[in-house]
Amino acid sequence: MELLRTPPPKERSDAARNRAAILDAAARLFAEHDVESVSMDQVAEAAGVGKGTLFRRFGDKSGLAVALLDARERALQEAILSGPPLLGPGAPEAERLLAFADAYLDYALEHLPLVRMSETASVGARYRIGAYRFWHRHITILLPGSPDADYTAHALLAQVDAEHLSAIVPELGEERIRAGIRRLWSDAADPR
Amino acid sequence: MELLRTPPPKERSDAARNRAAILDAAARLFAEHDVESVSMDQVAEAAGVGKGTLFRRFGDKSGLAVALLDARERALQEAILSGPPLLGPGAPEAERLLAFADAYLDYALEHLPLVRMSETASVGARYRIGAYRFWHRHITILLPGSPDADYTAHALLAQVDAEHLSAIVPELGEERIRAGIRRLWSDAADPR
DNA sequence: CCGGTAAGTGGACTATAGTCCAGATGTGCC
DNA sequence: GGCACATCTGGACTATAGTCCACTTACCGG
Numbered sequence: 001m002e003l004l005r006t007p008p009p010k011e012r013s014d015a016a017r018n019r020a021a022i023l024d025a026a027a028r029l030f031a032e033h034d035v036e037s038v039s040m041d042q043v044a045e046a047a048g049v050g051k052g053t054l055f056r057r058f059g060d061k062s063g064l065a066v067a068l069l070d071a072r073e074r075a076l077q078e079a080i081l082s083g084p085p086l087l088g089p090g091a092p093e094a095e096r097l098l099a100f101a102d103a104y105l106d107y108a109l110e111h112l113p114l115v116r117m118s119e120t121a122s123v124g125a126r127y128r129i130g131a132y133r134f135w136h137r138h139i140t141i142l143l144p145g146s147p148d149a150d151y152t153a154h155a156l157l158a159q160v161d162a163e164h165l166s167a168i169v170p171e172l173g174e175e176r177i178r179a180g181i182r183r184l185w186s187d188a189a190d191p192r
Numbered sequence: 193m194e195l196l197r198t199p200p201p202k203e204r205s206d207a208a209r210n211r212a213a214i215l216d217a218a219a220r221l222f223a224e225h226d227v228e229s230v231s232m233d234q235v236a237e238a239a240g241v242g243k244g245t246l247f248r249r250f251g252d253k254s255g256l257a258v259a260l261l262d263a264r265e266r267a268l269q270e271a272i273l274s275g276p277p278l279l280g281p282g283a284p285e286a287e288r289l290l291a292f293a294d295a296y297l298d299y300a301l302e303h304l305p306l307v308r309m310s311e312t313a314s315v316g317a318r319y320r321i322g323a324y325r326f327w328h329r330h331i332t333i334l335l336p337g338s339p340d341a342d343y344t345a346h347a348l349l350a351q352v353d354a355e356h357l358s359a360i361v362p363e364l365g366e367e368r369i370r371a372g373i374r375r376l377w378s379d380a381a382d383p384r
Numbered sequence: 385c386c387g388g389t390a391a392g393t394g395g396a397c398t399a400t401a402g403t404c405c406a407g408a409t410g411t412g413c414c
Numbered sequence: 415g416g417c418a419c420a421t422c423t424g425g426a427c428t429a430t431a432g433t434c435c436a437c438t439t440a441c442c443g444g
Contacts, residue, residue: 010441011391012390012391012392012439012440012441013440013441014391014392014393014439014440015391015392015393015440018392018393036315039429039430039431040430040431040432041429041430041431044394049393049394050393050394050395051394051395051396051431051432051433052392052393052394052395052433052434052435053392053393053394054394055431055432055433056392056393059432060431060432061431061432120315121431122431123228123312123355124355124358124359126355126359127359127360147375148368148371148372148375150364150368151360151364151368151369151371151372152372152376154356154360154364155350155351155372155373155376158347158350158351158353158356159347159350161350161353161356163315163316163318163355164346164350164353166316167316167318167319168319168343168346172342172343172346176340176342176343177343179340179343180340180343180344180347181347183339183340184344184347184380187379187380187383188376188379191379202411203421204409204410204411204420204421204422205410205411206409206410206421206422206423207410207421207422207423210422210423231399231400231401232400232401232402233399233400233401236424241423241424242423242424242425243401243402243403243424243425243426244402244403244404244405244422244423244424244425245422245423245424247401247402247403248422248423251402252401252402253401253402313401314401
């Protein structure tokens with residue numbers, strides 16, 4: 001989505017080293033302890049850098065989460081843009097929509113605490129990050145018959161909000177949620 | 193919903209005075225300044241009480257918001273439980289559901305920043321407060337034909353999450369959102 | 385190799401939510 | 415009235431996110 005107009009001004013070698021050190025340390029800490037309970041100070045400490053460096057690189061806690069999820073997220077976006085059908089282009093809209101629901105849930109449920117951090121840390125973070133716009137646009141395109149695809153896409157995405165999923169998974173379990181999402185999304189794809 | 197089993201142990205008069213002072217001060221501050229930007233210290237200061245008192249009374253920031261919204265929320269619950277039809281008992285389920293959607297949106301959109309604070313301040317706050325359970329149960333009852341009314345009710349409520357509404361109102365405007373919600377909720381009430 | 389400079393660094397600083405508890409105070413009972 | 419005691423109070427304290435800026439360092443052209 002976001003094309004880089006000016007070629008990235010080249011990152012200094014010490015900066016690159018520190019970015020890697022931070023991502024390593026953060027991945028380790030988040031794997032070992034509860035994501036919620038790891039502080040930015042701990043991450044900085046474990047990475048051997050100052051707090052200022054950590055925040056300059058990643059902006060805030062949700063930015064750090066986004067960076068850690070980057071690879072998985074890109075892979076999903078890649079598969080959507082140019083992968084084989086069902087998920088990628090070529091299949092009928094309704095089927096592509098359901099394939100997306102499944103793939104997105106695979107991703108979100110596997111990394112739920114991190115995804116939640118990426119959406120929650122600062123107010124409105126979820127709706128500002130580029131990924132949300134990407135998913136929204138993708139869904140919009142897959143709802144050609146909808147009276148208001150724009151609104152509908154937001155409504156479908158609300159069902160996979162990490163905070164929302166975290167709250168209902170313990171209550172309903174993943175399978176029931178997946179089934180419910182499939183049902184409601186395919187109804188939305190096929191308006192009467 | 194939550195019945196009080198033990199009669200409330202009677203609140204001391206100084207405590208009652210302070211609760212009122214806090215609610216007054218908070219209502220005034222939130223009316224004058226952006227809800228986000230008012231700190232609990234400011235509220236305590238303006239109410240002329242210590243911080244400890246403020247937190248003992250209301251638990252946290254979201255608890256304070258809940259208390260401020262209490263009257264409006266109770267009125268809506270009252271109307272649902274024993275008010276005249278469409279909103280209250282008596283009308284066909286699908287119509288009651290739409291009446292609820294409208295009434296809830298009246299409430300939420302009118303007080304959006306406060307409602308958002310009541311749902312956001314602490315992690316998962318929204319799903320823990322009694323009101324959420326009430327709305328969920330109410331919707332469940334109005335979806336007798338649904339394959340999984342429990343899940344569906346959560347999905348419909350996700351559309352009126354204050355954080356979600358705050359993000360899409362500037363983009364789509366209230367009317368389009370109300371229309372979208374009416375459309376999707378009535379589809380859910382009437383499964384094929 | 386060297387000097388200029390933009391980019392990067394780290395830790396002190398601020399703001400804020402929320403905790404804790406020693407001491408003050410209202411209430412019920414005699 | 416006054417005693418016993420549960421409740422309440424306020425502010426000092428902690429934890430944490432995020433800002434700021436004087437200093438350092440990698441890089442580039444000469």
